Amino acid sequence: MQKKILIVDDEPHILKMVENRLKFSGYETITAQDGNEGLKKAQEQKPHLILLDILMPGMNGFQTLKKLKEQEDTRNIPVIILTAKGQPQDVEEAINLGASDYVVKPFTPIVLLEKINKVLEGPKGQ
Amino acid sequence: MDNCQQEKNKVQQELLESQERYRVLVETIPDIIYELDTEGKFVFVSEAVEMLGYKPQELMGKHFSEIIHPDDIAKVSRETVLLQYKGKVTGDEEAPKLFDERRTGKRATKNLEVRLLHKNKRSTPEDYFYGEVHSSGNWQEVGQQKRFVGSIGIIRDITKRKIVEKILTRAKEELEMQTLELRKANDNIKKLYRELENKNKELQALDKLKSDFLSMVSHELRTPLTTIREGVSQVLDGALGPISQQQREFLSISLDDIERLERIINELLDISKIESGKLDLKLEYVDLVGLVKNICIIFGTQAQKKNLALRQNFSKENIGIFIDKDMISQVLTNLVGNAIKFTQEGYVEISIEDKDDFVECSVKDTGCGIAEENLPKIFEKFQQFSRVAGPGEKGTGLGLSIVKGIIDIHRGKLFVESKLNCGSKFSFILPKITLKEVMEDYIAKGLEEASSYNSSFSIINFGVNNFEALLKTIGPEKCNFVLGNLEQLVRLYLRKKSDLVIRENHPLFIILPLTEKTVAIKIMQRILSNFNNFLLTNRLNTLVSIYSKVFSFPQDCKTKDEFLNFLEIR
Numbered sequence: 001m002q003k004k005i006l007i008v009d010d011e012p013h014i015l016k017m018v019e020n021r022l023k024f025s026g027y028e029t030i031t032a033q034d035g036n037e038g039l040k041k042a043q044e045q046k047p048h049l050i051l052l053d054i055l056m057p058g059m060n061g062f063q064t065l066k067k068l069k070e071q072e073d074t075r076n077i078p079v080i081i082l083t084a085k086g087q088p089q090d091v092e093e094a095i096n097l098g099a100s101d102y103v104v105k106p107f108t109p110i111v112l113l114e115k116i117n118k119v120l121e122g123p124k125g126q
Numbered sequence: 127m128d129n130c131q132q133e134k135n136k137v138q139q140e141l142l143e144s145q146e147r148y149r150v151l152v153e154t155i156p157d158i159i160y161e162l163d164t165e166g167k168f169v170f171v172s173e174a175v176e177m178l179g180y181k182p183q184e185l186m187g188k189h190f191s192e193i194i195h196p197d198d199i200a201k202v203s204r205e206t207v208l209l210q211y212k213g214k215v216t217g218d219e220e221a222p223k224l225f226d227e228r229r230t231g232k233r234a235t236k237n238l239e240v241r242l243l244h245k246n247k248r249s250t251p252e253d254y255f256y257g258e259v260h261s262s263g264n265w266q267e268v269g270q271q272k273r274f275v276g277s278i279g280i281i282r283d284i285t286k287r288k289i290v291e292k293i294l295t296r297a298k299e300e301l302e303m304q305t306l307e308l309r310k311a312n313d314n315i316k317k318l319y320r321e322l323e324n325k326n327k328e329l330q331a332l333d334k335l336k337s338d339f340l341s342m343v344s345h346e347l348r349t350p351l352t353t354i355r356e357g358v359s360q361v362l363d364g365a366l367g368p369i370s371q372q373q374r375e376f377l378s379i380s381l382d383d384i385e386r387l388e389r390i391i392n393e394l395l396d397i398s399k400i401e402s403g404k405l406d407l408k409l410e411y412v413d414l415v416g417l418v419k420n421i422c423i424i425f426g427t428q429a430q431k432k433n434l435a436l437r438q439n440f441s442k443e444n445i446g447i448f449i450d451k452d453m454i455s456q457v458l459t460n461l462v463g464n465a466i467k468f469t470q471e472g473y474v475e476i477s478i479e480d481k482d483d484f485v486e487c488s489v490k491d492t493g494c495g496i497a498e499e500n501l502p503k504i505f506e507k508f509q510q511f512s513r514v515a516g517p518g519e520k521g522t523g524l525g526l527s528i529v530k531g532i533i534d535i536h537r538g539k540l541f542v543e544s545k546l547n548c549g550s551k552f553s554f555i556l557p558k559i560t561l562k563e564v565m566e567d568y569i570a571k572g573l574e575e576a577s578s579y580n581s582s583f584s585i586i587n588f589g590v591n592n593f594e595a596l597l598k599t600i601g602p603e604k605c606n607f608v609l610g611n612l613e614q615l616v617r618l619y620l621r622k623k624s625d626l627v628i629r630e631n632h633p634l635f636i637i638l639p640l641t642e643k644t645v646a647i648k649i650m651q652r653i654l655s656n657f658n659n660f661l662l663t664n665r666l667n668t669l670v671s672i673y674s675k676v677f678s679f680p681q682d683c684k685t686k687d688e689f690l691n692f693l694e695i696r
């Protein structure tokens with residue numbers, strides 16, 4: 001079965017590139033340009049995984065992540081955060097909020113695909 | 127009558143003898159002994175006065191002021207001094223001191239300092255002696271009454287003492303002057319030091335600005351570049367439909383140069399990190415032989431294309447050492463890449479030798495070599511010498527300075543030997559750091575980070591119970607298999623870059639910066655249950671039993687030594 005991935009990022013260029021790369025690698029994709037749209041699409045379409053940018057105008061990645069983990073129907077969807085800073089406190093906060101992994105921007109498609117694979121097929125309970 | 131005369135003669139004789147004895151006594155004393163009459167004129171002076179150039183008889187009847195320095199006469203004469211004391215009562219101590227003293231006993235003059243003049247040497251104001259005078263009034267009994275007949279005194283020559291005193295005083299004054307000057311100089315130095323400190327702070331701020339700027343610029347350049355590369359490579363990969371041969375060729379050229387630009391930006395970023403001291407060593411126990419073998423696999427096709435032999439030469443099958451794996455890989459990639467780039471025929475040889483306290487690694491080639499005059503500059507930034515490189519192999523001139531920076535922060539040493547047209551040999555040595563030193567470093571860093579972010583720091587410790595016994599029953603190979611699998615499993619559970627696995631052989635430690643004890647325990651339990659599954663599927667569960675512990679700051683350990691103690695690292 002094709003796995004469905006939701007990409008939440010405010011940068012249209014990155015959104016487009018990541019979307020196309022994931023499609024090419026055999027995933028089904030959904031995109032959202034901000035946190036609210038992301039939350040809504042997560043609830044409606046139940047993706048297998050969410051790629052979530054931290055630095056976004058309006059509701060940022062942390063707030064979105066918190067809401068995703070609070071809601072019963074989205075709680076179990078693994079989230080990989082996209083962080084531009086790569087500061088230990090940033091990653092720490094996201095992991096504490098329930099993120100499964102993180103990717104530091106700018107990332108190569110290989111790293112991104114590896115992390116997606118690891119989270120989707122990694123040890124249970126991660 | 128005869129008797130009386132005899133008695134008289136005898137008394138006279140004795141008197142003469144006594145007088146003679148006293149005369150000899152007086153003349154033997156090196157001090158000047160004098161006697162004045164009531165008007166202060168000499169009636170006797172001993173021969174010692176010759177030190178002033180006078181014969182005693184010359185002074186007879188002359189006033190004592192004859193031999194006194196004109197400036198001192200008024201200070202030591204009864205006539206002038208006593209006028210000042212008229213109507214005053216003084217104690218013994220403050221009583222006036224006089225050359226022609228009238229008083230006797232306790233109140234007589236002692237230690238009166240006076241300058242004396244030589245009879246003939248009076249040409250300069252410096253020509254005088256110093257005398258110390260003790261004098262007393264001379265009273266004779268007349269019937270029931272005492273009558274003042276003059277003064278008796280002695281003058282001791284204290285010139286030498288005074289000169290020494292003067293020299294000492296002058297020396298003291300000079301010392302005081304010098305102390306004062308030193309103090310001034312010291313103040314100036316302090317001022318300069320403060321200025322330097324301020325300048326230094328400014329420079330540090332500037333330097334920080336520079337590296338902040340550089341990393342900001344690099345980051346800003348990298349972000350759009352990633353999108354560009356991704357776009358080009360997706361078209362090349364056919365993700366957007368089929369492309370023609372010519373389109374492929376042009377996009378490949380673009381991609382090559384995009385990758386080159388990325389390398390340059392990464393190298394600039396590396397250099398700025400090295401220069402600002404921001405490069406953090408992530409030490410792991412690595413088998414250098416395995417690492418070099420991997421690098422050789424990567425460069426295999428490139429060497430084959432140029433028909434170069436890629437030789438490997440190891441002193442042992444495995445050479446384990448604590449290093450930053452990524453950084454040393456970068457060093458080896460750089461040196462091997464350079465060697466292949468600048469060698470047209472012959473071979474490239476990589477050797478590793480395990481010495482007792484360090485490991486030596488070298489990359490030798492039979493390439494074009496480096497001219498002697500260029501060798502000293504070889505590790506400087508942006509240095510590129512006219513070594514002939516193949517097409518598309520232009521470097522940035524930063525590679526070797528990054529190599530040097532990496533070896534430096536490993537506290538190692540880098541050497542180069544080269545001869546033009548005969549090839550080059552780059553070697554580096556890496557000191558062997560002990561497990562204890564590595565752990566000490568990480569614990570110190572973890573504690574510092576935890577306290578500055580007001581957070582926690584945890585270490586998980588995994589090991590095999592009765593490891594020594596197990597080593598005997600199942601052998602080292604199987605033990606390695608178990609521990610290697612444990613390490614691999616642990617790596618799957620690391621959450622972020624700063625999480626670290628440290629294992630020399632046995633046991634294994636997981637460093638978890640900024641991690642609470644409850645979180646660390648969860649991680650430990652997940653690993654443990656998965657590892658027990660592994661043991662079960664490999665039918666090792668009856669042989670191998672695993673122990674696991676978590677120690678956290680601040681609950682369990684507050685200091686580095688407490689951590690080391692609990693983890694039994696000695």
